[in-house]
Amino acid sequence: MKIALLGYGKMGKVIEKIALERGHEIVLRKTRDNSFDGLENADVAIEFSIPDAAVENISQCLNKNVPVISGTTGWLEEYHNIVKLCEEKKGAFIYGSNFSLGVNIFFELNEYLAKMMSKLDQYKVSMEEIHHTQKLDAPSGTAISLAKGVIENSNYSSWALSDAKDDEILIDAKRIENVPGTHSVFYDSDIDSIEIKHTAHSREGFALGSVVAAEWIIGKQGVFTMKDVLDLK
Known part of the structure; x- marks a missing residue:
């Protein structure tokens, strides 16, 4: 080819x-x-x-x-x-x-979890993404895809980088040297927390x-x- x-x-x-x-x-x-x-x-x-x-x-x-x-x-x-x-x-x-083949499996897991959690209003969704300092856009396209996966399977309507409203998913975008890409999705309540995470080790x-x-x-x-x-x- x-x-x-x-x-x-x-x-x-x-x-x-x-x-x-x-x-x-x-x-x-x-x-x-x-x-x-x-x-x-x-x-x-x-x-x-x-x-x-x-x-x-x-x-x-x-x-x-x-x-x-x-x-x-x-x-x-x-x-x-x-x-x-x-x-x-x-x-x-x-x-x-x-x-990444692993991230695309992670996308599917994210959507499946969002469906499971959609009726549990006591959990608040948030996300964190960490990339190398050369990455020009924030949040990452992967984080946006993850947010869309939750939005399409829940009552959330949008995402925000700060001051998220009740129907918005807060995305914390961090830039650190030599980090290929780490993405986490959190479901937090007063009683407990659930987290799914994908960490890339290289490009x-x-x-x-x-x-x-x-x-x-x-x-x-x-x-x-x-x-x-x-x-x-």
């Missing part, structure tokens, strides 16, 4: 390592200093860049009929436009706030998941998620 890497920072380099180990070839390493030349030769693109570059990167892929996997967060106000473009071009696209889990998604999407058409890739639906 020929892969275009759109974004060649720390994540891009780890994705390259995993992809080469799995027998794939890298045909483009896109940075801010070079062009999209060679993208048309790729079987699939994996996009981990920055919020300001993501929409252009994904659009270039869809316009060139290259399936694209995107793990960049912080650009989702444009998500509906990308979905529309994907449908118009009959392309293939996966966005994931987190491609390799995110990289592996994105390469697995790239392998899966070849030959497909449409807009998908990691639930499709892992057959969790």
